[in-house]
């Protein structure tokens with residue numbers, strides 16, 4: 001009986017160590033973006049005043065909105081998606097596609113420098129976090145299972161974005 005307990009403990013500790021090590025050494029793309037204009041830096045209180053509770057939770061506390069609940073997951077409107085915090089253009093509706101995930105998804109940002117990529121490690125491995133390069137708002141994550149031509153899937157939170165319809169249409 002005691003032997004069985006020892007074996008069980010060894011297995012549990014082994015699996016936990018493997019998960020942690022895998023997360024620590026997994027490859028992640030990291031890249032500092034190049035903002036349009038000056039960086040926007042505000043205090044927590046200023047962000048809280050400016051944003052709705054959900055926008056604040058997602059962008060400043062790295063939250064995730066529930067799938068199929070955001071304002072843009074199903075939007076097909078023509079325009080530019082700006083950062084809801086600082087207004088920097090981030091994505092174009094021309095690069096938006098229906099990923100079936102319930103979050104607005106794009107295969108590329110408007111400019112490579114519009115976003116900053118950070119490694120986001122947890123017990124389940126590593127993901128690549130996407131932030132606005134101007135104000136460091138958390139936007140979502142990017143994955144390698146997107147469509148052509150880039151193969152990327154920028155999986156974003158609607159709450160981090162603000163759609164500005166294209167002018168002259």
Ligand SMILES: [Zn+2]
Pocket residue numbers: 083084085086087088132133134135136137
């Ligand atoms: Zn921003």
